[in-house]
Amino acid sequence: MPVIGRIVKSNSHTDYVCQVFAPRETEHDPEPQDYAFGRFVKAPIDPADDRTAVGIVYDTILLNPEYGSLGPRLNPPSEQATLAPDYLVEKATAVGIIIVGLQEGDTVEHGVISLSLPVDAEVSSLDDDDTRRFHLVDERLALGYLPSLISHTSPLVTELGLTVIRQLLSLFPEPGDQRLLRTLAAHFSWQARVTPLG
Amino acid sequence: MIIGIAKGPGDTPNEYTFVTPDTARRVKTSEFVYYEAEVDGIQRQILGRVIRRIPLRLYPDSFLAHPEVDPAQMAALVGYADTSAPSGDSNGPGIGSAELFEIHVSIMGYHDAQLSAFVNPRIPPRIGWKIYLAPDAALAEVLNRVAFDWNMGEANPGGAFVGSLLSRPAFSPQADQPDGVPVVLDVRSITATHMAIIAGTGAGKSYLASVLIEEMMKPINRASILVIDPHGEYDTLEEIRNAREFSANGSYKAEVKTVPQDQVKIRVSDLTFYDMRFLLGAQFGLSGPMEYVLRLALDRVEGERKDKTAWTTNDLYAALAYMQDGEDETESGQVRHSRASSPPQEARNPSSGDGDLDWLDDVGKDAGKDAGSKEPQGTRGKPDVQMRGSARALDWRLRSLFAESPNFDNIETINLHDVFRPGLCSVLQLNEIDRRQQQVIVAVLLRMVWKARMNAAKGIGSPQDRLDYPVFILLEEAHHFAPANEDVVTTNILKTILAEGRKFGVGVGLISQRPGKLDSDVLSQCMTQFLLRIVNEYDQSSVAAAVESASHDLLAELPALSKGQAIVAGAAVNTPLSIRVRQRITRHGGIEPDAPGEWAKYFSDEARQRREVDDSGLPEGPPRGRSNLFYKSRDRR
Numbered sequence: 001m002p003v004i005g006r007i008v009k010s011n012s013h014t015d016y017v018c019q020v021f022a023p024r025e026t027e028h029d030p031e032p033q034d035y036a037f038g039r040f041v042k043a044p045i046d047p048a049d050d051r052t053a054v055g056i057v058y059d060t061i062l063l064n065p066e067y068g069s070l071g072p073r074l075n076p077p078s079e080q081a082t083l084a085p086d087y088l089v090e091k092a093t094a095v096g097i098i099i100v101g102l103q104e105g106d107t108v109e110h111g112v113i114s115l116s117l118p119v120d121a122e123v124s125s126l127d128d129d130d131t132r133r134f135h136l137v138d139e140r141l142a143l144g145y146l147p148s149l150i151s152h153t154s155p156l157v158t159e160l161g162l163t164v165i166r167q168l169l170s171l172f173p174e175p176g177d178q179r180l181l182r183t184l185a186a187h188f189s190w191q192a193r194v195t196p197l198g
Numbered sequence: 199m200i201i202g203i204a205k206g207p208g209d210t211p212n213e214y215t216f217v218t219p220d221t222a223r224r225v226k227t228s229e230f231v232y233y234e235a236e237v238d239g240i241q242r243q244i245l246g247r248v249i250r251r252i253p254l255r256l257y258p259d260s261f262l263a264h265p266e267v268d269p270a271q272m273a274a275l276v277g278y279a280d281t282s283a284p285s286g287d288s289n290g291p292g293i294g295s296a297e298l299f300e301i302h303v304s305i306m307g308y309h310d311a312q313l314s315a316f317v318n319p320r321i322p323p324r325i326g327w328k329i330y331l332a333p334d335a336a337l338a339e340v341l342n343r344v345a346f347d348w349n350m351g352e353a354n355p356g357g358a359f360v361g362s363l364l365s366r367p368a369f370s371p372q373a374d375q376p377d378g379v380p381v382v383l384d385v386r387s388i389t390a391t392h393m394a395i396i397a398g399t400g401a402g403k404s405y406l407a408s409v410l411i412e413e414m415m416k417p418i419n420r421a422s423i424l425v426i427d428p429h430g431e432y433d434t435l436e437e438i439r440n441a442r443e444f445s446a447n448g449s450y451k452a453e454v455k456t457v458p459q460d461q462v463k464i465r466v467s468d469l470t471f472y473d474m475r476f477l478l479g480a481q482f483g484l485s486g487p488m489e490y491v492l493r494l495a496l497d498r499v500e501g502e503r504k505d506k507t508a509w510t511t512n513d514l515y516a517a518l519a520y521m522q523d524g525e526d527e528t529e530s531g532q533v534r535h536s537r538a539s540s541p542p543q544e545a546r547n548p549s550s551g552d553g554d555l556d557w558l559d560d561v562g563k564d565a566g567k568d569a570g571s572k573e574p575q576g577t578r579g580k581p582d583v584q585m586r587g588s589a590r591a592l593d594w595r596l597r598s599l600f601a602e603s604p605n606f607d608n609i610e611t612i613n614l615h616d617v618f619r620p621g622l623c624s625v626l627q628l629n630e631i632d633r634r635q636q637q638v639i640v641a642v643l644l645r646m647v648w649k650a651r652m653n654a655a656k657g658i659g660s661p662q663d664r665l666d667y668p669v670f671i672l673l674e675e676a677h678h679f680a681p682a683n684e685d686v687v688t689t690n691i692l693k694t695i696l697a698e699g700r701k702f703g704v705g706v707g708l709i710s711q712r713p714g715k716l717d718s719d720v721l722s723q724c725m726t727q728f729l730l731r732i733v734n735e736y737d738q739s740s741v742a743a744a745v746e747s748a749s750h751d752l753l754a755e756l757p758a759l760s761k762g763q764a765i766v767a768g769a770a771v772n773t774p775l776s777i778r779v780r781q782r783i784t785r786h787g788g789i790e791p792d793a794p795g796e797w798a799k800y801f802s803d804e805a806r807q808r809r810e811v812d813d814s815g816l817p818e819g820p821p822r823g824r825s826n827l828f829y830k831s832r833d834r835r
């Protein structure tokens with residue numbers, strides 16, 4: 001499970017910002033697909049137990065302090081890395097994460113959770129098995145977080161819904177689940193693609 | 199059983215709404231619910247009828263997009279869990295019915311046993327009050343004007359158990375633990391203030407009428423019923439004779455008598471001028487002079503019979519012959535004339551004079567229909583050319599009428615005491631009788647019954663001329679006997695009976711599939727109405743106009759009713775009810791003709807063989823096959 005970064009701030013109880021680890025900051029550098037749009041991620045609420053919050057990457061922000069500061073420069077940009085190495089890390093990628101549930105051992109809870117993440121909590125992405133496990137409630141496919149996800153104000157939520165469902169379609173091949181997911185996908189597809197043009 | 203929680207007022211002051219998940223699907227339209235309220239210090243159950251059911255929660259349309267996907271599963275998928283629904287419901291853990299309904303109820307009130315009516319206390323339910331589904335037995339008690347005897351499995355005396363409440367399970371008295379609410383009508387109201395069964399063809403009118411007849415023939419009622427049956431579909435009622443439901447340990451046994459159309463006899467002397475005119479006017483109408491001549495002839499034959507003995511067709515022909523003979527009076531004419539004990543003023547005076555010719559000129563000018571009313575005074579009844587022609591034409595028409603109709607007889611006539619008797623249901627089959635003749639037969643009969651009942655009420659007349667007990671007459675195809683915008687021979691007597699029948703104990707049941715073609719006064723005089731499926735909008739509106747007690751929402755159901763489902767409203771029930779008509783005890787007659795079946799029969803082996811034999815021109819029985827030829831040729835030789 002690739003670790004992708006750490007929580008640096010929050011916009012609300014469910015909306016967090018995770019700064020992605022810069023190269024060589026961790027053992028394995030996070031790959032871009034590990035923090036891609038729609039990716040399921042998790043972070044421990046308290047390192048002392050196994051309660052983890054599960055979220056979805058819904059936004060990406062590039063941080064570049066240099067942008068807009070066109071002041072006098074002592075060195076040409078090509079030599080800067082050698083002359084002032086600490087300057088590099090200030091360029092960073094951050095991702096927005098919306099928390100959609102709680103996992104504690106085998107039990108899963110969807111929707112708004114009551115606990116919050118601490119600053120610096122380490123965020124890692126879920127692999128396929130974990131993602132599948134998170135979507136099984138009482139051994140049934142469930143996306144109980146979808147309504148609260150949709151109520152989020154980001155302009156990309158319907159696309160996010162679609163992306164999530166597309167992932168699940170490949171994770172839940174049973175015909176019954178496929179039917180449900182396709183019906184749901186059709187709903188979001190219409191909302192994302194056709195409704196805006198109406 | 200608590201079914202929901204009051205929400206607030208409805209669209210009118212008489213309505214309220216409540217909310218229910220209705221997981222067991224009990225709250226249907228026309229269902230009865232109640233809440234409890236204190237009225238003048240007494241705790242009352244305030245009954246109301248469900249008139250509308252509005253879903254409060256609707257799934258997004260796209261949840262319904264896949265025919266194999268249950269929207270409830272979709273709701274569960276996105277995390278909806280109905281924790282309020284009883285567990286073990288429908289689809290499994292976590293998937294309950296997501297539905298919630300707002301129910302509109304029209305308040306009837308509490309049942310006041312003394313008034314035998316519902317009293318609306320005008321106390322609407324407060325928000326949060328509990329709404330209960332009225333239990334079967336309690337409902338049966340307050341809805342029925344005559345109680346149902348649960349032990350006996352039938353209505354109490356004076357009641358007719360015609361079916362059960364549509365919103366509840368079908369009630370069967372034979373069941374161990376019968377479910378449902380039996381509906382018992384008040385036979386007293388039906389017979390005193392008449393009833394009408396209105397519905398489209400095939401909706402179950404005759405079936406329902408037969409159920410009603412069955413109830414009235416049971417030992418609890420022992421009625422005297424006459425069925426006017428223009429289609430010959432009531433003969434299966436004869437099975438009543440052998441069914442045990444219609445007898446009471448030796449003291450009573452219902453009788454059913456079918457009178458086939460060739461035995462329906464009306465004595466010609468019972469026909470009035472209007473009856474005759476109506477009968478004769480069938481094809482071409484009667485010209486003025488013909489009407490005039492008819493009147494003269496009838497006056498003459500009736501005048502001759504001061505003693506009220508019946509005149510015969512021969513008397514009538516003789517009177518017409520007298521008029522044909524005219525001026526050149528023959529011996530026989532003279533004889534006929536002198537035989538008349540008291541010839542009417544106009545008919546006498548066969549003398550000829552100049553005045554005749556004036557009149558003839560007049561008639562000649564008017565040449566036609568209204569001449570009868572135009573004729574100058576003082577010349578009436580003088581035989582002349584015109585009149586002679588009319589008399590001849592009339593004579594011919596009368597002869598052909600009476601010759602072809604077996605129903606009008608010089609001597610025989612229906613004896614009221616043969617068809618009316620308590621415990622007897624008579625079925626008068628009028629099929630294959632010409633419409634106008636049917637109408638005249640019914641008119642004469644109704645007049646006879648009316649007269650006999652009046653005599654009985656006033657205590658006059660001989661026992662033969664009296665009917666000493668109330669009677670009930672069921673009239674199929676009622677729109678033929680009291681059509682809208684047209685007067686037929688039956689219209690008047692029917693209106694009289696409907697308006698005053700209560701006084702003299704003549705009850706009428708009208709059955710019609712064309713309420714729009716039925717005289718609206720006549721329809722509105724029937725105080726109990728049975729409405730079955732009616733699709734035609736014009737008919738629906740004529741029914742709505744005539745049936746005041748049934749509310750709008752009830753009538754809106756008319757096109758949606760199925761075969762055998764009916765709305766009963768009016769005097770025989772405490773409140774309008776939607777019912778499911780019970781099964782008949784006797785078989786149902788009037789089976790629809792099965793044309794495809796008949797066609798198929800044509801090709802059956804048996805029919806084919808019979809045809810071959812017929813075609814060969816041979817009598818049945820000769821050896822078949824090759825030898826046929828020989829047989830035939832031999833035969834020819």
Ligand SMILES: Nc1ncnc2c1ncn2[C@@H]1O[C@H](COP(=O)(O)OP(=O)(O)O)[C@@H](O)[C@H]1O
Pocket residue numbers: 397398399400401402403404405406761762763778779780781786788789790
């Ligand atoms: N209550 C009922 N239960 C069962 N069958 C019924 C019922 N009412 C009507 N039917 C059937 O429907 C058909 C038409 O009924 P009928 O009474 O002859 O119609 P209508 O007199 O209205 O033209 C009949 O074949 C009858 O058996």
Ligand SMILES: [Mg+2]
Pocket residue numbers: 403404405788
């Ligand atoms: Mg019928």
